[in-house]
Amino acid sequence: MDSTTEALINLGLPLLLLVATYFTGSMVERRHYLSIRARELETRQLPAITFRTPPRRWEISDSGLVSGSVVISVDYFKRFLAGLRQFVGGRVKSYETILDRARREAVLRLKAEAAAAGYAAVINVRLETARMANGRSGNGIAGLEVLAYGTGIKLRHGAP
Amino acid sequence: MKFDPTLPDDGANVSATHPLREAATLIVGIAIAAVVVFVVLTAAVELLLPHISPALEARIFSRPEVVSAIVPDIQESRDSRTAEVARLLDRLAGHWPDNPHSLRVAIIDDETPNAYAFPGGLVAVTTGLLAEVASDNELAFVLAHEVGHFRNRDHLRGLGRGLAFALVVGVFGIGGSAGAAELAGAAGLLAAAGFSRDQESAADGFGLALVQAEYGHVGGAVKFFERLPKPDNAIEREIEGYLSTHPLSAERIDAMWALMRERGWPSDGPLLPLAAGLAAPTPGE
Amino acid sequence: MIHSNTETVPGKEIVQFYGVVSGSTVRAKHIGRDIMASLKNIVGGELKGYTELLQEARNDALVRMTEQAESLGANAVVNVRFSTSSIAQGAAELFAYGTAVRVE
Numbered sequence: 303m304d305s306t307t308e309a310l311i312n313l314g315l316p317l318l319l320l321v322a323t324y325f326t327g328s329m330v331e332r333r334h335y336l337s338i339r340a341r342e343l344e345t346r347q348l349p350a351i352t353f354r355t356p357p358r359r360w361e362i363s364d365s366g367l368v369s370g371s372v373v374i375s376v377d378y379f380k381r382f383l384a385g386l387r388q389f390v391g392g393r394v395k396s397y398e399t400i401l402d403r404a405r406r407e408a409v410l411r412l413k414a415e416a417a418a419a420g421y422a423a424v425i426n427v428r429l430e431t432a433r434m435a436n437g438r439s440g441n442g443i444a445g446l447e448v449l450a451y452g453t454g455i456k457l458r459h460g461a462p
Numbered sequence: 463m464k465f466d467p468t469l470p471d472d473g474a475n476v477s478a479t480h481p482l483r484e485a486a487t488l489i490v491g492i493a494i495a496a497v498v499v500f501v502v503l504t505a506a507v508e509l510l511l512p513h514i515s516p517a518l519e520a521r522i523f524s525r526p527e528v529v530s531a532i533v534p535d536i537q538e539s540r541d542s543r544t545a546e547v548a549r550l551l552d553r554l555a556g557h558w559p560d561n562p563h564s565l566r567v568a569i570i571d572d573e574t575p576n577a578y579a580f581p582g583g584l585v586a587v588t589t590g591l592l593a594e595v596a597s598d599n600e601l602a603f604v605l606a607h608e609v610g611h612f613r614n615r616d617h618l619r620g621l622g623r624g625l626a627f628a629l630v631v632g633v634f635g636i637g638g639s640a641g642a643a644e645l646a647g648a649a650g651l652l653a654a655a656g657f658s659r660d661q662e663s664a665a666d667g668f669g670l671a672l673v674q675a676e677y678g679h680v681g682g683a684v685k686f687f688e689r690l691p692k693p694d695n696a697i698e699r700e701i702e703g704y705l706s707t708h709p710l711s712a713e714r715i716d717a718m719w720a721l722m723r724e725r726g727w728p729s730d731g732p733l734l735p736l737a738a739g740l741a742a743p744t745p746g747e
Numbered sequence: 748m749i750h751s752n753t754e755t756v757p758g759k760e761i762v763q764f765y766g767v768v769s770g771s772t773v774r775a776k777h778i779g780r781d782i783m784a785s786l787k788n789i790v791g792g793e794l795k796g797y798t799e800l801l802q803e804a805r806n807d808a809l810v811r812m813t814e815q816a817e818s819l820g821a822n823a824v825v826n827v828r829f830s831t832s833s834i835a836q837g838a839a840e841l842f843a844y845g846t847a848v849r850v851e
Contacts, residue, residue, distance in 0.1 A: 324481070339472065346467040350767055351846040352826035354754055357463045357764075383481065384835055386488040389495075389634070391777035393807070394838050395477040395484055401771050401840070402475045409767065427767055429844060431832035443835060464763045470847070471818030474811045475771050633778070 319378050327377035331399055338406050345413045350424040350452060360423075361458040368424055369451035370411025373434060374404045376443050400446055405429060408450035421454030428452065496634045500626055507622030511615055516562035519618065523582025542739035543592060544569055547605070549737070550598065551585060554606045557675035563612050577604050579611040581621055598734035599682030603673050610668030616661045663717050670721060679731030684718050748813045749823035749850065756823050759850040765819045769844035770811030773834055774804045781837045797839070804841035805829065812843045821847035 356362060376384075376397070383396035408429065416424050428451055434444040548567040555561050563583040570578075572588040579585060585608045587601075595601040611617055673680050722729050735741070749756050776784075780796040787794055808829070816824050827845035834840045 328481070342469055342472075346469055346766070349465050349467070349764070351764060352767060352828065352844065353764075353846060354826065359463065379481070379485075383485055383488065384838070386485075386492055388775045388781070388835070388837055389492055389778045390488065391775050391780065393477060394773040394775055394835070395479055396481060397773045397834055397838075397840075398476045398771070401773065401834075401842075405769065405771070405842075406472075428828070429769075429830065429842065431830065431834075431840065431842060433832065433834050446834065463761050466763050466765050466819070468765060468819050470766070470768050470815035474814040474818070475769065 320382055323378040323380075327379050330377075331403070334403050334407075338403065338410065341410050341414075342406070345410065345417065348413050348417055348421075348423060350409060350413055350416075350427045350450075352425075352427050354426050356423070356425055356455060360455070362455050363458050364456040366419065366421070366454050367451065368412055368416045368419065368421065368454040369449060370408045370413070370415055371447065371449040372404055372407040372411060373445045373447045374400055374407070375445040376400055381443065397446075401431070401448075404431070404446050404448040405450070408448040412450040412452060416452075416454040419454055420456060422457045424452040424454050426452050492634060496630050499633075500630045503626035503629065504623055507619060507626060510622070511618060514618060519581065520564065520583065523584075540569070542744040546737045546739040547585075547587060547592075547601070550602055551605050551609070554602055554672045554676055555609055557672050558609060558613065561609075561613075565609070565612070577608050579608040579617045581617050583612065585609075592740060595686065595736065596733075597682050598736055599673065599677060600686040600733075601736070601740075602676060603669055603680070603683035603686060606672035606676075607665050607669035609672060610665030611661070613668055614661060614664050616665065619661070663714055666714060666718050667721055670718060670727065671725075674725075674727045677731065677734070679728040680722055681729060681731040682733050684715060684722075684729065687715055687718075748816060748821075750809070750813075750827050750845070751823065751825045752827045752845075754826060756825060756848075756850045759823075761823075761825070761848045762851050763849040765816075765821055765847040767844055768812050768815040768819070768821070768824060768847045769842065770808040770813070770815065771840070771842040772804050772807035772811065773838050773840045774800055774807065775835075775838040776800050800839050801831070801841065804839045805843070808841040808843040812845065816847040819847050821849055823848050823850045 380396040380400065384394050387394045387396070409427070412424060412427070430449045430451075432447045432449075434447055544567055547569065548565075551565055551567055555563075555565055565583045565585055568584055568586045569592070570576075570586050570588045573590045574588060575591040575594040577585070577587045577591055585605060587604065591604065592601070595604070670680050670683060673683055719729075721727075749759075751757075755761060776796050776799075780800075784794045784796050812824060812827075824845040824847055827843060830842045830844075832840045832842070
């Protein structure tokens with residue numbers, strides 16, 4: 303193989319990958335957002351709040367720990383953008399949607415678990431974010447993990 | 463305390479900039495920054511060059527560990543040819559009155575006809591070149607051209623530029639993806655090749671002058687260049703021009719003809735045969 | 748907008764509560780600062796560049812959280828929590844969240 307073809311392949315493959323992952327990445331993201339918004343509307347009657355103690359007038363009959371978690375991957379295009387952003391500093395915008403999606407998804411799963419268990423509200427909600435590392439050095443990013451957890455409570459008088 | 467199930471504004475945690483716009487701004491900005499850094503570094507090399515005397519250069523590059531770090535892994539052939547090439551080189555360099563370098567010769571085992579000027583006064587020719595030359599005069603011009611690079615200090619300039627380039631790619635390659643570094647690498651290689659055009663022509667001029675002084679005519683010099691097989695495509699020629707010392711462009715050959723006419727150097731004359739030790743190599747020194 | 752990391756806003760009463768509001772941001776310093784920080788790391792001491800980075804990120808996150816609370820018509824966020832995570836080397840991720848409420 304002569305050097306020109308080699309250079310073209312070395313340059314062309316990453317470029318092709320960038321273009322392809324831009325399209326697949328935005329498609330996946332658009333779909334995920336549609337689903338998140340729909341489910342947020344469905345579950346909005348179930349409060350998930352950070353209060354450590356429930357409001358005084360609630361009469362609680364039962365409670366239990368509930369959680370929801372998700373790992374969302376970072377596509378090649380977003381990693382490329384983030385890599386460039388590291389040079390100049392400022393907001394790493396390409397990771398914002400990943401974090402936003404992961405946190406909303408985790409809360410939605412927390413609410414789904416609470417609803418399935420018959421809880422009317424979740425209090426003392428906490429969110430933890432972690433990076434799933436990859437690569438030999440462990441500096442790479444394979445995905446973002448978000449865990450949402452809280453205490454589900456059952457009320458004597460139905461909805462809050 | 464009542465519960466209000468309204469959902470908050472869902473766009474607050476995401477910037478409104480379109481990803482493609484962000485990509486374009488970043489790529490253009492970083493590319494400009496990389497070019498600026500490279501230009502500043504090469505300008506610094508130019509400023510530094512006059513302060514590195516040939517004596518200092520010889521001291522630095524006499525250390526084998528320095529040479530082995532800079533000169534690529536040479537598969538050296540050592541036989542009667544080394545001595546013959548060195549003899550011819552000495553004759554030519556004798557016409558450069560205040561030559562501060564003590565020149566050495568190495569023969570690289572490589573099919574491609576090529577010659578190099580390495581820091582420290584090392585002139586390297588490939589076995590491919592020795593097989594290609596038909597007369598003493600032809601080989602003389604190639605060697606004289608390399609001597610011209612030493613006189614113009616292109617060998618140090620090339621080294622400085624190479625280091626500047628490696629630094630830029632190193633700094634702008636980390637953090638970004640391999641693709642970005644690759645892109646920058648190819649662009650810089652082409653840019654560096656563009657710069658060396660003038661240096662090649664200057665070395666041609668000096669080389670012709672040495673050949674004229676040695677033989678009384680410059681016959682064989684241009685003819686040899688015209689005879690060499692031309693690389694097939696533009697990119698390869700550019701890279702060849704950067705790495706080696708002979709981009710075989712028509713412009714360069716035209717420039718040589720123009721110089722020969724201007725100085726009145728005869729373009730024809732009797733060609734001397736190759737020395738016996740070159741035509742039929744014998745092993746050993 | 749009142750921010751508090753206790754259950755209540757001292758001296759006021761919560762009359763209405765909404766859901767969780769949050770603000771998050773990922774920020775990086777330019778490469779020069781990263782290089783300086785890695786040099787500073789050898790001798791020790793405060794990494795001013797990164798302290799600044801975290802402050803900027805925290806402000807950013809609070810502003811975004813406040814935006815969400817305002818969009819609900821809330822006038823306070825109680826039980827605010829901050830969490831940081833390392834998403835990429837040299838980038839700080841700050842996340843602020845709390846419960847949006849109306850106080851009187």
